Every structure is written in C-alpha cells, then in structure tokens.
Amino acid sequence: MALLEVxxxxxxxxxxxxxxxxxxxxxSFDVEPGQTVGLVGESGCGKSVTSLAIMRLLAKRGNxxxxxVRFEGTDLLRLSDKDMRDRRxxxxxxxxxxxxxxxxxxxxxxxxxxxxxxxxxxxxxxAASIEAVDLLDKVGIPDPSRRLTxxxxxxxxxxxxxxxxxxxxxxxxxxLIADEPTTAxxxxxxxxxxxxxxxxxxxxxxxxxxxxxxLGVVAGLCDEVNVLYGGKIVERAQRHQLFAEPRHPYTHxxxxxxxxxxxxxxxxxxxxxxxxxxxIPWDGGCAFAPRCPNALPVCRxxxxxxxxxxxxxxxxxxxxxxxxxxxxxxx
Amino acid sequence: MNTLLNKxxxxxxxxxxxxxxxxxxxxxxSRMLRSPVAITGGVITGLFVLLAxxxxxxxxxxPFARTLQGEVNLGRGIIPGAQxxxxxxxxxFGRDELSRxxxxxxxxxxxxxxxxxxxxxxxIVIGGLAGAFGGWVDTVLMxxxxxxxxxxSLLLAISVAALFAKPSxxxxxxxxxxxxxxxxxxxLRGSMLVQRNSDHxxxxxxxxxxxxxxxxxxxxxxxxxPVIVQATLTLATAILEAAALSFLGLGDPDPNRAEWGIxxxxxxxxxxxxxxxxAYYPAIAIIVVALGxxxxxxxxxxxxxxxxxx
Numbered sequence: 001m002a003l004l005e006v007x008x009x010x011x012x013x014x015x016x017x018x019x020x021x022x023x024x025x026x027x028s029f030d031v032e033p034g035q036t037v038g039l040v041g042e043s044g045c046g047k048s049v050t051s052l053a054i055m056r057l058l059a060k061r062g063n064x065x066x067x068x069v070r071f072e073g074t075d076l077l078r079l080s081d082k083d084m085r086d087r088r089x090x091x092x093x094x095x096x097x098x099x100x101x102x103x104x105x106x107x108x109x110x111x112x113x114x115x116x117x118x119x120x121x122x123x124x125x126x127a128a129s130i131e132a133v134d135l136l137d138k139v140g141i142p143d144p145s146r147r148l149t150x151x152x153x154x155x156x157x158x159x160x161x162x163x164x165x166x167x168x169x170x171x172x173x174x175x176l177i178a179d180e181p182t183t184a185x186x187x188x189x190x191x192x193x194x195x196x197x198x199x200x201x202x203x204x205x206x207x208x209x210x211x212x213x214x215l216g217v218v219a220g221l222c223d224e225v226n227v228l229y230g231g232k233i234v235e236r237a238q239r240h241q242l243f244a245e246p247r248h249p250y251t252h253x254x255x256x257x258x259x260x261x262x263x264x265x266x267x268x269x270x271x272x273x274x275x276x277x278x279x280i281p282w283d284g285g286c287a288f289a290p291r292c293p294n295a296l297p298v299c300r301x302x303x304x305x306x307x308x309x310x311x312x313x314x315x316x317x318x319x320x321x322x323x324x325x326x327x328x329x330x331x
Numbered sequence: 332m333n334t335l336l337n338k339x340x341x342x343x344x345x346x347x348x349x350x351x352x353x354x355x356x357x358x359x360x361s362r363m364l365r366s367p368v369a370i371t372g373g374v375i376t377g378l379f380v381l382l383a384x385x386x387x388x389x390x391x392x393x394p395f396a397r398t399l400q401g402e403v404n405l406g407r408g409i410i411p412g413a414q415x416x417x418x419x420x421x422x423x424f425g426r427d428e429l430s431r432x433x434x435x436x437x438x439x440x441x442x443x444x445x446x447x448x449x450x451x452x453x454x455i456v457i458g459g460l461a462g463a464f465g466g467w468v469d470t471v472l473m474x475x476x477x478x479x480x481x482x483x484s485l486l487l488a489i490s491v492a493a494l495f496a497k498p499s500x501x502x503x504x505x506x507x508x509x510x511x512x513x514x515x516x517x518x519l520r521g522s523m524l525v526q527r528n529s530d531h532x533x534x535x536x537x538x539x540x541x542x543x544x545x546x547x548x549x550x551x552x553x554x555x556x557p558v559i560v561q562a563t564l565t566l567a568t569a570i571l572e573a574a575a576l577s578f579l580g581l582g583d584p585d586p587n588r589a590e591w592g593i594x595x596x597x598x599x600x601x602x603x604x605x606x607x608x609x610a611y612y613p614a615i616a617i618i619v620v621a622l623g624x625x626x627x628x629x630x631x632x633x634x635x636x637x638x639x640x641x
Contacts, residue, residue, distance in 0.1 A: 055537055057533060057536060057537055085539045085541065085542075086539060087539065088536070088537055088538060088539035089537065089538035089539035089540070090539060093537070093538070094534070094537040094538075096530060096533070096534055096537075098530055101529065101530035101531060102530045102531050102533075102534040103531055103534070104531045104535065104548075104549050104553070105531070105553065106552045106553055107548065107549075107552070115535075115538075115540060115544070115548070116538045116539070116540070119538075119539060119540060119541065119544075120539060164534070167534075167538065168537075168538070
C-alpha cells in the first residue's frame with residue numbers, strides 16, 4: 001500500500017453568483033514511502049491547490065473538495081477537524097514558498113520550532129529547545145543556539161527557508177509537501193536548499209511531494225513527475241523518461257522553452273504559444289488544444305483520457321513521437 | 332543596549348519570556364528617538380505624567396483651602412488676580428488656581444487613562460472575537476459596532492453619561508470609554524482578518540497548531556500594533572471628551588474637585604468677563620496635553636508602520 005493515495009481529487013471554487021471553477025479536476029497519484037513525486041505546471045494549473053487540498057488547508061467556504069486522499073489507509077478528507085489538526089505537522093508537513101511571510105514576525109525562531117514539538121510530541125519547553133538546536137543544526141544553520149532567540153527578520157532568506165524546513169520536519173512527518181520552496185530564493189541558495197531537501201529526504205525516509213514550475217528542480221530531485229495542465233494530470237513519467245522522451249506536447253514545449261547553454265549562438269527560444277487564459281474546459285475537448293502545435297480536429301471535440309503510455313501515463317490524442325523529441329524542438 | 336546583549340546570551344529555556352514583539356519595539360524605539368516630533372510629544376507627555384503623579388507634593392498651596400475667600404465678591408464682580416503667593420490668582424472660592432491646576436492634572440490623567448484602558452479592553456474583546464471566529468459572530472458584533480460608530484462620539488458619551496442616575500467621575504470614565512470601544516473593535520478586527528489570511532498563520536495551521544494558540548500566539552500579537560497606536564491617540568481625545576462632559580455639567584458635581592474640564596466650564600460660563608484667565612489656564616493645559624499625546628501617538632504610528640522600515 002502506498003503511503004499516500006490521492007484518488008480523483010477535485011476542487012471546485014464555488015462563489016455566489018459566479019460559475020463554479022474547477023481548479024483541480026480528478027487528480028490521482030500515489031506516493032510511496034521515501035519517494036519524491038513532482039507536481040509540475042505553470043501558474044494556475046492547480047498544483048498549489050492540490051497540495052492545500054491534501055493538507056485540508058483550503059477554506060471551507062467557497063471551496064468544494066471531493067475525491068479521496070488516503071494517508072496510510074485513512075481518508076484525510078473524512079477526518080474530523082480535530083483529528084486533522086492532530087495529523088498536520090505530525091504525519092504531514094508542509095514547506096511554503098515565501099520563507100519570510102511564512103514565519104511569525106513577532107516570535108523568535110526557537111519558539112516556532114518548540115511550539116510544534118510541544119504540540120505533537122508532548123515535550124517540555126526545555127526538552128524541545130534542546131531538540132530545536134539539533135534540528136537547526138541538521139538543516140545547516142550555523143550557531144543554532146544563538147539563532148533560537150532571533151526573530152525571522154534577523155535571518156537571511158536562505159536561513160529562513162532552512163528554519164521553515166526544520167519546523168516542518170520537527171516531528172519527523174512521513175510526508176513532506178514542498179510548495180515551490182525555492183521560488184523566493186537566489187539561485188545559489190536554491191541549489192543549497194534543494195541539496196538539503198534531498199539529503200533530509202534520503203536520511204529520514206520521508207516521502208516528498210515537490211510542487212514546482214521549475215523543471216530544473218524536478219531534474220534534480222524527483223523520482224516521478226506529474227505534469228499538470230488546467231487542473232488535470234496530462235503526463236506522468238519517471239524523471240529520466242520525462243526528460244529524454246517527453247510525450248505530451250505541453251511537456252515537450254516546457255522543455256523546449258528552457259534556455260540551453262549548448263544552444264548555438266543566436267538560436268531563438270521556443271516559447272509555448274498563448275497563455276493559461278486560453279484554456280478551454282476539459283469537457284469540450286483538450287484544454288491545451290488552443291495552444292498546441294500538434295492539435296488535430298479531434299482534440300477540440302473529444303476530451304482525451306489518461307492512458308498508460310511508455311511506462312507512464314499520458315493524456316493526449318496526438319503525442320510527440322519519441323524520435324522527434326530526442327532531436328530537440330522541431331517545429 | 333546591554334540588556335539586549337544579555338538577552339541573547341540567556342539560556343534557551345528562558346525563551347518563553349521573550350515571546351512577544353521585543354525586536355519590533357526596539358526598532359520602533361530607536362526610530363522614535365531620532366524624530367523631533369516624537370521627542371516633543373514624549374517630553375510633553377512625560378512632564379504631564381510627572382506633574383500629575385507628584386501634584387500633591389508640588390502644589391504650593393492646599394488646593395481646597397479657601398484662603399482668599401474673603402476678597403471674592405461675585406456680586407460686584409471681584410475675584411483677586413495674580414499676587415505674591417498666588418502666581419495664577421485664585422478661583423471663585425478663593426482657592427489657589429496653580430495648585431488646583433496641578434491636582435487637576437492628576438484627575439485628568441486618571442480619567443483619560445482609565446477611559447482609554449477600559450475602551451481598549453472592551454474593544455479588544457469584541458474585535459478579537461469577531462476576528463478570531465469570523466462568520467456570524469463577526470457579522471453580529473460588527474453591526475453592533477456600526478451602530479455605535481453611527482452616533483457622533485460626544486453624543487454617544489452624553490447618552491451613556493445620562494444613563495447614570497448620579498453623575499460622578501465614573502460616569503465620565505465609562506461614557507468616554509464607550510466612545511473608544513467601536514474604534515478599537517473595528518481596528519483589531521481588521522488586522523486580525525489580515526492575519527487570518529496571512530502566510531504564517533497558514534503555515535502554523537499546516538503544522539497542526541491548535542486554534543487557541545493560533546489566535547493568541549500568531550494572530551493577536553501581530554494585530555495589536557495599530558490598536559496600541561490608536562490608544563495613545565485616543566488618550567488625547569478622551570481627555571478632551573472628559574473635559575467636554577464636565578463642561579456640559581455631566582461630570583462630578585462635587586465643587587471641591589479639581590478637574591480641568593470643570594474648571595474650564597466654570598471659568599467660561601460664570602466669570603469670563605471678570606477673570607478670563609480662569610478659563611484660559613485649564614484650556615491651555617488641556618490643549619497642550621492633548622497635543623502632547625497626539626504627537627506621541629502619531630510618531631508611534633509612524634515608527635511602527637512596517638512601510639517606513641529601513
């Protein structure tokens with residue numbers, strides 16, 4: 001049994017007087033213990049909403065969540081609020097995008113770590129403080145006992161993200177969800193944070209869901225990658241498979257649009273045409289069809305289904321052929 | 332600054348003591364010390380507080396002794412003016428005006444501070460409940476606050492004061508505090524709502540922190556800044572409103588009582604033509620003190636405003 005089984009997760013934004021909007025549309029995936037799974041896609045594809053829905057952090061008002069999220073067999077979506085609170089931080093942890101705004105500005109770092117330890121592991125503040133020093137040390141913060149009494153604004157961006165990771169991992173959750181943890185950081189710090197995450201995940205056997213729009217992050221970290229578009233998974237593949245032979249035109253486009261160091265001088269970047277706003281609803285055909293270079297007439301009429309393909313999953317009527325993909329972008 | 336260094340060296344198990352807002356406060360303080368407006372406000376306020384506290388010691392004469400009553404003849408419009416021993420003259424009962432002003436400072440400060448504290452306390456409870464629970468609790472409480480805000484502040488104070496059978500100092504305090512309640516409630520509720528949707532509250536929720544801890548440790552301390560600033564500003568208005576109520580005859584009727592509002596009221600209504608100074612002195616005192624608190628409050632607001640942070 002997988003650690004986390006997400007089945008048919010659907011999130012509708014329901015606002016009074018507006019048409020409901022489906023942000024996440026029947027997403028299913030598994031996470032095995034110790035595995036790193038990536039959720040990739042551009043802004044608005046539903047990746048963050050998926051993570052918030054798994055953690056049950058979406059406001060009840062205005063959001064309708066259906067499907068099931070089984071964590072070690074229990075459906076998190078059916079737990080009482082209280083039971084869910086007991087699980088958050090203990091079984092599932094989360095690291096957010098902006099390390100400064102995710103820390104409470106008026107409380108020292110140390111207290112924000114001990115708070116979780118006291119809450120879930122029933123430690124005394126003293127024992128928790130000692131543990132907190134250990135945790136900060138483990139995430140590579142120098143002079144941890146001094147840092148404990150410092151406030152978030154006294155730490156650098158990278159330090160803050162390290163502190164947040166320390167807090168999220170304080171109770172050794174079995175699943176960590178990282179929602180674009182490197183977006184707000186410098187490139188050099190990004191690499192450090194990713195290395196840290198990889199190391200921690202390997203050391204503790206924590207499963208990791210990595211949410212990102214950065215394919216570089218995926219290449220460095222994820223075992224399996226789910227590409228989301230318009231709230232649906234359009235392609236799932238093992239990391240190497242995905243980079244070597246992207247099958248969905250969207251994935252292919254994403255990879256082709258990354259600047260390459262080995263590209264010839266003056267060679268142009270190949271963007272994906274249009275924007276997410278060009279989405280059409282999935283029920284009237286493929287949501288990506290208006291932007292797709294491979295679109296066929298059938299794409300605008302029949303919504304493609306997610307079918308096994310080449311060891312992964314694919315939702316496309318006219319996938320990119322491997323031979324073409326291997327040769328780089330040809331259009 | 333030494334305490335700052337010591338704090339960092341303190342053992343980690345003393346962490347809890349350093350829980351709220353120290354660094355923010357320190358930063359704001361250093362910024363205020365660079366601002367002339369803040370220093371002016373601080374000096375005026377500090378002086379006023381010192382005068383108020385030590386008034387009984389400083390006052391040159393007994394403020395209740397009718398020393399020169401024999402020389403007062405209201406019928407013929409005679410009130411003795413300034414003379415040796417009575418630098419500001421005497422009032423209609425022949426009591427030393429300077430001593431009464433000093434003792435009046437004490438009463439004025441007491442009324443202002445108590446009214447503000449009560450107003451803040453009730454406002455925090457109402458605003459805190461509305462902000463923490465949201466939903467219908469918020470709706471009900473905020474409509475109540477709307478009603479209170481829709482009545483002009485002095486009118487509200489007068490109506491509250493009129494509810495009491497016998498006017499006294501407490502009538503004034505309660506009436507003035509009621510004026511502040513809706514302002515504080517609305518303010519706190521607003522910043523609590525901002526906190527509710529903030530990233531760090533979401534992060535705390537994602538860690539399974541209990542709701543009580545989220546409200547009291549994560550939302551409330553981050554929301555109190557504007558309320559504290561408003562409180563210093565309200566202190567000035569509270570003094571003015573207390574004076575206004577006394578002026579209108581809704582204050583303590585005891586003629587012995589030295590209070591700036593009452594003194595101003597009598598001075599302006601009864602012997603403005605005989606001795607206008609008796610109205611001027613308390614009026615100037617009220618203006619200066621209100622100005623002091625306002626300057627202090629304004630600069631505090633500026634110092635605490637995160638947008639001004641360098």
